[in-house]
Amino acid sequence: MKKPFFVAAPILLALAGSPAIANDLPEFTLVVKNHVYQPSELKVPAGTKFKIIVRNEDATPEEFESTDFNREKIVLPNSSITVYVGPLRAGNYGFFGDFHQATAKGRLIVE
Amino acid sequence: MLGVALLVFREVMEAALIVSIVCAATRGVTRRGWFVTAGIGLGIAGALLVAMGASLIARLASGSGQEIFNACVLLSAVVMIGWHVVWMSKHGRELAQHMGAVGSAVRTGASSLTLLLAVVAIAVLREGSEIVLFLYGMAIGGIGAVGLAGGIALGVGSGALLGFALYFGLLRIPMKHFFTVTNGMLVLLASGLASTAARFLVQGDLLPSWGAQLWDTSWLLSNGSLAGQTLGILIGYDASPAGIQLVFYATTLLLLIVGMQRLGRTSPSPSARTRSLPTDPASESLR
Numbered sequence: 001m002k003k004p005f006f007v008a009a010p011i012l013l014a015l016a017g018s019p020a021i022a023n024d025l026p027e028f029t030l031v032v033k034n035h036v037y038q039p040s041e042l043k044v045p046a047g048t049k050f051k052i053i054v055r056n057e058d059a060t061p062e063e064f065e066s067t068d069f070n071r072e073k074i075v076l077p078n079s080s081i082t083v084y085v086g087p088l089r090a091g092n093y094g095f096f097g098d099f100h101q102a103t104a105k106g107r108l109i110v111e
Numbered sequence: 112m113l114g115v116a117l118l119v120f121r122e123v124m125e126a127a128l129i130v131s132i133v134c135a136a137t138r139g140v141t142r143r144g145w146f147v148t149a150g151i152g153l154g155i156a157g158a159l160l161v162a163m164g165a166s167l168i169a170r171l172a173s174g175s176g177q178e179i180f181n182a183c184v185l186l187s188a189v190v191m192i193g194w195h196v197v198w199m200s201k202h203g204r205e206l207a208q209h210m211g212a213v214g215s216a217v218r219t220g221a222s223s224l225t226l227l228l229a230v231v232a233i234a235v236l237r238e239g240s241e242i243v244l245f246l247y248g249m250a251i252g253g254i255g256a257v258g259l260a261g262g263i264a265l266g267v268g269s270g271a272l273l274g275f276a277l278y279f280g281l282l283r284i285p286m287k288h289f290f291t292v293t294n295g296m297l298v299l300l301a302s303g304l305a306s307t308a309a310r311f312l313v314q315g316d317l318l319p320s321w322g323a324q325l326w327d328t329s330w331l332l333s334n335g336s337l338a339g340q341t342l343g344i345l346i347g348y349d350a351s352p353a354g355i356q357l358v359f360y361a362t363t364l365l366l367l368i369v370g371m372q373r374l375g376r377t378s379p380s381p382s383a384r385t386r387s388l389p390t391d392p393a394s395e396s397l398r
Contacts, residue, residue, distance in 0.1 A: 049323070060248030061165070063241065067335035070351065071314055073177055074244060076166050082174050084316040087323050099245045102114065 025084070026050040030064070032075065033057045035100035046090040046110045055080040063098035069108065072098070086110075112258040112265070118245055119266025121340065122238040126154070127274025128344045129234040132300060133227045135281040136195070136293040140224055150228040154235020161236060162243035178315030181237070185308035188233045191226040192301040193367050196294045198223045200375035294371070296345070302363040303347020309359040310349075321354030 026045065030052060031038045044050055054064045056075040064081065065072040069088060075081045088110045097104025130147065137143045161168070161180075168176045202223075249259060284292050312318040329350035332339045342348035347360055 049320075060251050061244045062248075063245075067333060067339075067350075068329065070310060070334065070349070070353075073314065074165060074169070074241070076169055079166070079169065081169070081177075083314050085323075089324060089327075098118065098241075099248055101118075 027053060029053045029055065030106070031055045031057060032062050032064075032097060032104060035060075035062070035097060035103045037095075037097070037104055037106040040106040041109055042106065043109045043111065044086070044088070047087045049084060049086045052083050052085055053080055054083070061099060062104065064095065065098040066093060066095035066108075068093035068095070071095075112262045115246070115249060115254070115259060115262025116265035116269070119242055119263055120270045122242050123267050123270025124273050125340070125344050126234040126238040127270050128277060128341065129300065130231050131274040131278035131281070132293065132296050132345075133231055134278055136199075136290070136297055137224055137227055138282070138289070138293075143224065146224045146228045147231055150231030151235050153228075153232040155239055157232060157236035158239025158243055161240035162247070165240070165244060172315075175315035175317060178311040178317065181311045182308040182317075184233055184237060185304045185311070188230050189301045189305045189308070189363060191230050192297050192304075193363070193370070195223045195226050195230075196297050196301075196367055197370040197374055199290065199294055200371040298364065298367045298371075299346045300344070301367060302360045303344065305363040306347045306349065306352065306356040306360040309356045310353065313353050313355060318355055321358065323353050324351045325354055325357060327351040 026048065028042050028044060028050060030042065032054065035058060042052075052064075052071075054062075054073075054075050056062050056077060056079060059077050061077060062075045063072060064075055064083065069085055071083050071085060073081050073083050085108075088108070090110050093108040093110060095106050095108065130151065133150075134143070134147055137146075168180050170176060172179050246259065246263070281289075281293065281296075309318060313320045313323075327350060332342070332348070332350060334340065334343060334348075334350045339348060339350065349356060352360075
């Protein structure tokens with residue numbers, strides 16, 4: 001049975017054929033400190049792909065997450081992560097810290 | 112304590128839904144309980160390892176290690192589920208034609224069961240590693256032992272309860288249609304996991320999105336809601352998927368359906384063609 005191959009082949013092809021165009025994208029930085037995002041509101045351009053860098057200055061892990069723009073990534077203590085987002089339509093998109101949902105809240109204002 | 116319980120519940124629930132579908136799909140296979148338990152055990156051990164190795168994974172592939180790791184784990188689950196459902200459609204018929212050959216049923220049943228054990232392990236590992244990191248943070252943050260233990264117990268308990276509810280709900284499906292339903296659920300589950308894998312690869316800029324937001328139905332059912340999250344696992348629901356997620360979803364769905372039908376239709380022996388095939392051979396062969 002060649003099933004796994006059939007499943008894997010197009011995926012690998014897609015992977016191989018994807019150009020990683022990471023350069024020259026607008027960058028926005030969020031800092032997590034005392035389980036709070038700074039800034040809690042981030043203005044980003046609509047219709048453009050961009051990078052969000054999340055720096056965790058706490059001693060505990062956090063998970064940068066948004067169910068509105070579909071991203072989730074663990075940010076270990078005293079380190080940073082990069083996630084690629086968009087292009088998004090104009091509007092407000094919430095994000096939160098999955099591990100400290102009561103305090104770590106913010107939103108993207110896409111315009 | 113409630114905060115801990117809520118997060119643990121959300122993660123456990125996702126794994127529990129997958130485990131209960133696998134349990135239902137392997138109904139009647141001998142030593143199934145042992146396999147599922149082993150899968151959960153392996154998953155918990157794996158979750159601890161992944162959590163401990165989190166900083167190593169984070170540094171891989173110039174910062175995209177998490178995305179690659181998640182995508183690989185998800186795609187291997189897709190392949191294993193795919194193998195199982197296609198195998199079921201082929202061997203279900205073969206087994207039905209050799210009724211009474213219990214020994215062979217047990218043997219072949221177990222061979223595919225190993226794959227599903229891995230799927231259970233993967234589901235537990237993925238959600239479990241997040242729980243471990245979260246609890247580690249909570250413990251450092253100075254939450255009391257009572258709050259921590261109580262939260263874990265409440266979260267795991269209610270998540271598992273939901274899994275049992277799904278499992279016993281599935282058991283009420285008439286035997287005639289039972290494996291058709293569970294196999295169908297496995298196919299949808301696999302397609303959803305493939306879509307999630309694509310989402311991770313887009314997040315790490317390893318795949319083009321082909322349209323970041325094809326549509327947006329979060330006004331109807333958001334990804335963050337309990338129902339949205341449940342449907343996300345069961346059928347791969349996503350309120351605003353990227354184009355490439357749809358491609359991964361549709362490709363998996365199509366490959367598995369075609370694979371099941373192609374291999375399901377082939378008669379293994381000439382004598383089989385002369386007999387009338389039962390409509391649902393899987394139900395005949397297993398139990």
